[in-house]
Amino acid sequence: MSTALSETAAATGYPSPALYIDGEWTAGSGDRTEPVINPATGEVLGHVPLATAADLDRALAAAARGWRVWRDTPVLRRTAILHRAADLMRERAAEIGRAMTLEQGKPLTESTGEAGRAAALLDWDTEEGRRAYGRIIPTGPGESLRVVREGIGPVAAFTPWNFPAGGPNRKIAAALAAGCSIVLKASEEVPATAVLLARCYQDAGLPAGVLNLVFGVPAEVSEHLIASPTIRFVAFTGSVPVGKLLAARAGSFMKPAIMELGGHAPVIVCDDVDPVAAAQACVRAKFTNAGQVCTSPSRFFVHESQHDAFVQAFVTATEAVVVGNGLEPGVQMGPLANARRREAVDRLVSESGAQVLTGGHALDRPGFFYAPTVLIDVPPDAALLTEEPFGPVAPILPYTDLDEVMDRANSLPYGLAAYGFTHRADRAEWLIDRFEAGILSINHAGGSVPIAPSGGFKESGYGREGGSEGLDGYLITKRVSHKLVL
Known part of the structure; x- marks a missing residue:
């Protein structure tokens, strides 16, 4: 499907939106779509498929399997794959930027620059993943006490339309660098940019199921994903009213979250x-x-x-x-x-x-x-x-x-x-x-x-993205006390 997407982009200048589930590109199992509008002309660029419940369940199952594979992949191998994905984003910045400008409207210089910044953040988070250190706590003889940090598990992420590359890649980069898998619902209004980002990860050799990209009716998708026992963490960027709804839903299942909300x-x-x-x-x-x-x-x-x-x-x-x-x-x-x-x-x-x-x-x-x-x-x-x-x-x-x-x-x-x-x-x-x-x-x-944290407080949300704090939400901390002799 990756080749077909490239052929479509070459013929029309706009890649065909698709879902990416378990390492495969698909139009989904339903027949619902939404038009993608060029905001500079009002013309229809293409149609994005909307995921059904069955598609979401398939993505969740893939994320569960993908997490186990990615968690057990040696850190140096994970690092090599993610750095390769960042290199591909830079190499394809012109293609990514053009799609972004077509579907979101921002000037091409801003779009290509955003693609480059997405790659830089991925490089930074990747190295932070290598430095997700625990510690050894001194104890008495015959005993060890240590702190271990590891990925929390499959992530559900939701991103808006204003930064079609930067928004999604903030979630993807942090999740994957921490050793998690992810189901990302990107904006239906700017799907092609997210598709091109996912292709970079696919072509870099990311195992199937580690990254899953879906589009759909926002309320339907968020309710389905957050409620799933598979999902361990919720990451959202968007408006304050929607953020409050998703935070409440995540809280009802005792799932931690990052909320990057609006400001003034x-x-x-x-x-x-x-x-x-x-x-x-x-x-x-x-x-x-x-x-x-x-x-x-x-x-x-x-x-x-x-x-x-x-x-x-x-x-x-x-x-x-x-x-x-x-x-x-x-x-x-x-x-x-x-x-x-x-x-x-x-x-x-x-x-x-x-x-x-x-x-x-x-x-x-x-x-x-x-x-x-x-x-x-x-x-x-x-x-x-x-x-x-x-x-x-x-x-x-x-x-x-x-x-x-x-x-x-x-x-x-x-x-x-x-x-x-x-x-x-x-x-x-x-x-x-x-x-x-x-x-x-x-x-x-x-x-x-990338090198410093971003985030707000009060009704602008909680949690941080970027900097040494950027992976904190995606990691859990284990205290391990080990008696060496019974």
């Missing part, structure tokens, strides 16, 4: 910085992936002394953003991923009562484009300030007192990301100490990196 990241610009440089850094981060990033800066608090200059520079940089089909050279921002996202963004803007300085409307062209938007004079009760916009919208608000604005920044139930701009070391440490967020950036608005 505040930015605090202090009175001692260059407002133009700060604005330009914020614009780059704000319109990455058309603002469809959980950590996207989305509430801009600027000291009143810098406010006007910051706003002017922000508007100038925003109006220079090139919007278009992500496959076209020079495009810096693509469409929103689907019609419902564009409608939600437009509602938040139109109902905000704010002054629109630029943008504030859908673009009159095929696809789901929305103009990069800057707002000022935003009423304090505007839904935009409490509901995650997940789109290319930047509300800018002045402040006078740093303590007061920090209270406003921390007032929401989210705690994922936060950003601060200051040239004073003491003030930077003050911001770090007081921001209630798991991911902090000072004087820049950078994204996730």
Whole structure:
């Protein structure tokens, strides 16, 4: 099937979505499908098969067998397979990136870069798997006491559409590096990217059943997988409401979980910085992936002394953003991923009562484009300030007192990301100490990196991905006390 997928990609430019179960590509046992829409044109790219209960049961059985095989595979052999898969992701970054842009909309430079970052994370997690050390605890003669860490078992993972390579591979890389098998339900809206990732693992020699990829009706799939006795751990990235439902369901079966949920990241610009440089850094981060990033800066608090200059520079940089089909050279921002996202963004803007300085409307062209938007004079009760916009919208608000604005920044139930701009070391440490967020950036608005953990708290979830902490949820700890003589 891998060859057939390659032939389809060569003929149409878009790989045929399929399920990957027990080392085989399949259209599944049912006849339900969903269309995959190109968000830049509104055209149908293909159809993704939706798994039936029988398909899910087959994937679960495969994961149970695959775990036993993978668990007993020597670590050096596992490492070689995973590093080879990462190499294949890099070699195929152009193919993966093109499929990603076609189905998700982001510019091709962002898509190919995402494929490369997915490979880098896999390399990092693979090496962390080799360092999942236990320890020896000193005891008396004739006895040993040690701590052992090993993979928890088969994992059920669920990922959204905004990062079609990075999202799925965060779950796959951590699970496989820890010695687990996985059943991944990737987004039906961006299936081809996940298919191409799975092909990298398949072609690297991953044993059948260790990785299983399914698509389906989200509620049906999550209920079926989480309830299965086969599944030992649940990993989810997505919205807060869905995360709460899945966490509750996992908890009802006493299954541990990682929940990487939404945010509404505040930015605090202090009175001692260059407002133009700060604005330009914020614009780059704000319109990455058309603002469809959980950590996207989305509430801009600027000291009143810098406010006007910051706003002017922000508007100038925003109006220079090139919007278009992500496959076209020079495009810096693509469409929103689907019609419902564009409608939600437009509602938040139109109902905000704010002054629109630029943008504030859908673009009159095929696809789901929305103009990069800057707002000022935003009423304090505007839904935009409490509901995650997940789109290319930047509300800018002045402040006078740093303590007061920090209270406003921390007032929401989210705690994922936060950003601060200051040239004073003491003030930077003050911001770090007081921001209630798991991911902090000072004087820049950078994204996730493999070598450091990402994750939030409060309603933004729990658990970490990346860094030395990235495998923690996928490992169990055994205490072993061994009397050497009966």
